[in-house]
């Protein structure tokens with residue numbers, strides 16, 4: 700092999716990897732004080748891929764996505780989104796701690812919807828959806844409104860633009876929260892048990908909205924859910940977290956129909 704080939708080949712392989720993988724956790728550890736809650740965590744999420752995180756309460760699911768949202772800092776290891784380190788900055792090839800400016804920039808790539816919808820109660824639905832695109836992305840009011848209407852249509856609430864959150868049901872408010880996140884056009888959407896605080900009869904409409912967005916295929920998603928049927932429908936891959944590490948992972952069929960470990964069998968047994 701010529702010297703040129705030796706140099707070119709590895710570089711092109713690296714490029715292809717970077718094009719495919721959007722989110723990359725490497726050897727991530729998280730401890731709160733002396734308590735290690737995540738260890739040796741490696742996760743790759745490809746562009747457009749939907750990952751569901753399942754597992755018992757306290758297994759570390761929320762911490763995984765809170766770190767991606769830059770709400771928690773890993774104790775060790777690295778997290779990358781679209782080739783950019785979240786908590787570090789490369790300066791002359793060396794890793795330095797990220798400053799606030801860098802964190803703000805990378806945070807802009809990530810959208811998150813929580814259990815609590817957190818809409819601004821004193822603002823109309825439209826105003827809720829255009830605040831961040833205007834003030835964070837610098838869009839004009841018209842551009843922001845155009846995006847907001849498109850996203851509110853997607854969640855079936857375009858006719859509610861002039862209403863206030865208190866005039867909507869919990870399910871509708873959660874759908875607005877999803878639209879509001881999508882307006883920012885994040886590279887990754889994180890959903891943390893978005894239906895956990897809803898009355899059972901409102902769960903379906905919110906899951907349907909997420910299913911619809913997932914089906915479009917463009918949005919990369921990480922979802923934490925206790926709804927196994929939903930995970931089966933939406934996810935390309937399911938990660939089963941137990942005691943701070945990935946105990947098993949695979950396609951929904953692998954994980955939900957053919958669990959290998961006793962821990963996963965026991966966990967799934969609770970849903971039957």
Ligand code: ADP
Nearest residue numbers: 731736754755756757758759760761762763940
């Ligand atoms: P899950 O989402 O799977 O329920 P979490 O990521 O919320 O799990 O929590 C994992 C572990 O980390 C739990 O034992 C929890 O008590 C602990 N933990 C989470 N956040 C904190 C915190 N801010 N301080 C101390 N311990 C925490």
